[in-house]
Amino acid sequence: MVKLSAIAALMFVSCFCCVQAEGVKxxxxxxxxxxxxxILTNAHVIDGCERVDVKGVGTVSASRVDAxxxxxxxxxxxxxxxxxxEFRRAPVRLGEDIVAIGYPLAGLLSDSIKITTGNVNALAGPQNDTRYIxxxxPIQPGNSGGPVVDKDGMLIGITSATLSKQVADAIGITAQNVNFxxxxxxxxxxxxSQSITGTSGDHTVDQPPSSxxxxxxxxxxSVYYIQCFGNMEASVPADLSDVRKSNAPQQALAPVMLEMSGYxxxxxxxxxxxxxSYLGCKAACxxxxxxxxxxxxxxxxxxFLKYDVVALxxxxxxxxxxxxSKSKDVIVSDFTSYSDVDLPGGDYKRFQKTDYIQCFxxxxxxxxxxxxxxxxxKHECWLKNRLGTPRRVKGVELGVK
Structure with a gap:
């Protein structure tokens, strides 16, 4: 049996920061x-940055951190x-509808803001940590530091973490949409504590929830895309109960190839x-x-040799x-892929002139x-909300959650 403390230690290894191009780390x-x-964000978003820019506003002139x-x-x-x-005064309710806002997978998706919806699944985080909900x-690399709001648009949380692949391996299952x-x-x-006064309020009784x-x-x-320039090393401790840092000099490790069978x-x-051979393929890379x-x-x-990687x-x-060197940025998904197979029916959205990654x-x-x-x-993508009976269709790449 895996001890809970071991799972918690792995819970926050994967921070939501997405590597960019042209000097943006x-x-x-x-x-x-x-x-x-x-502007409020996560500490790990700006840790190790030589310069931080808020896109459309300017360069950061001062920062204060609660590591x-x-x-x-x-x-x-x-x-x-x-x-x-506006910070919400009322307590968070189990099951209430929420919205997360941010700039996930910048450099891969469009540079516009993204909106996802969901619910509050639990009123505490790992090991019953009540600092978290x-x-x-759904959140991806780049959502870090983004607001989580209720249906009135009032702030109830700040996007921070998700279950890591290591946790899934440790417990033997792949949990879906377990985020914090x-x-x-x-x-x-x-x-x-920093003598900065935000605004807070309560829901107006006669105000209907917003769409x-x-x-x-x-x-x-009110939401901004934050870019980090310089050496980026994650500052969030793997175990939230231990925030001590060593001052000893660290020797940089040469990149090695991380292997994933069946991906x-x-x-x-x-x-x-x-x-x-596989060994010849690996050596070529x-x-x-x-x-x-x-x-x-x-x-x-x-x-197949690849100049980048974002997901498995x-x-x-x-x-x-x-x-x-790419380990912090790779999404290890729970999708299964099939070549020359389709699932007829269940189509609810179609994209044209797209590629496989955008579809995924x-x-x-x-x-x-x-x-x-x-x-x-046809460079065409079909999203499906139900699974039909699979059949062989040449030229179709199928991905199933």
Whole structure:
């Protein structure tokens, strides 16, 4: 049996920071808490940054950090007042509808703000830690530091963490949509300790709940895309009960290849090599500075070299490996992929002129999506809300949650 303390120690290993291009080492989300330039985010979003930019506003001039609770306040100079979110005074209720807002998977998806919906699943986090609430809203790398609000648009939490792949391996199951947010009340105490006054309020009795679309319009001007420049090392401790840090100098480790049997590293192929062994495939990647990952097809003995990797998807005919320098950014999904197979019926959304990765991510982000079919020749994606009877259809890539 796996001890709970071991599971908790792994719970927060994967921070939601998504590696970018052109000098941006990582990114996250933040939101205004005062009109005069203070923005709240996660501490791990800005840890190790030589410079932090708030897109559309400017460079951060000051910061204050609560490493124990993974919170940070950053200050920017703006030509116009910011629009702070309002902290909710009323306690969080089990099962209530919520919305998460942020900038997930920046550099892969569009650079616009993203909205996901869900519920409060539990009123405490791992090991009954009451600083956290458990939420079902789908969140991805880059959501870190984003607001979690109720149907009135009032702040109840800050997106922080999800169950890691290590936890899934330890307990023998892959849990879905098990995510955590820091309570807004914890963040409000942090503001007070820094002599910064936010705004708070209560639900107006005669005010009906807002639609998700109305919330998006209302809250988007208050939520910001945060970019980190410089050396990025996660600051959130693996075990929340131990926040001590060693001052001893750390020697950088050379990247190594991390292997995942039964998985495919999707997308980003730049060449392939037929009639090669897995060890030969791995060696080819290790000797090529451009290569960040491989997928080896065991059925046809074909090696695919990849210049990037963002996600792994289950495939019984594949072996995947990727450089350890990408380990913080790779999504190990619970999808299973099938080639030349389709599930007729259940289609509820269609995308044209797209690619496999965009199709995968679109399904990953939606609770309603149970599977997707990607038609290679037409570059067409179909999202499905139910599973039909599989059938062979050449040219279709199927992904099933």
């Amino acid at each position: 990582s990114s996250g989300t933040g939101f205004a808490v005062t009109s005069d330039g203070w 124990v609770n993974d919170l940070a306040l950053i200050q920017v100079s703006s030509t116009k007042p910011l629009m702070p979110l 458990q939420i079902s809203t 947010a820091i309570r807004a009340s914890v963040a409000e105490l942090f503001l007070q 998700t679309a109305d919330l998006a319009d209302k809250l988007s001007p 495919d590293a999707i997308g980003f192929d730049y060449t392939n090599r037929p009639d090669i 290790e000797s090529d500075a451009q290569c960040k990952a491989i997928t080896y097809n065991t059925k046809y003995s074909v090696c 998807i289950r495939n019984s005919d594949a072996l995947a490996a990727y450089t350890s 991510v679109s399904c990953l982000e939606e609770n309603a999506c149970k599977a997707f079919s990607y038609v290679r020749k």
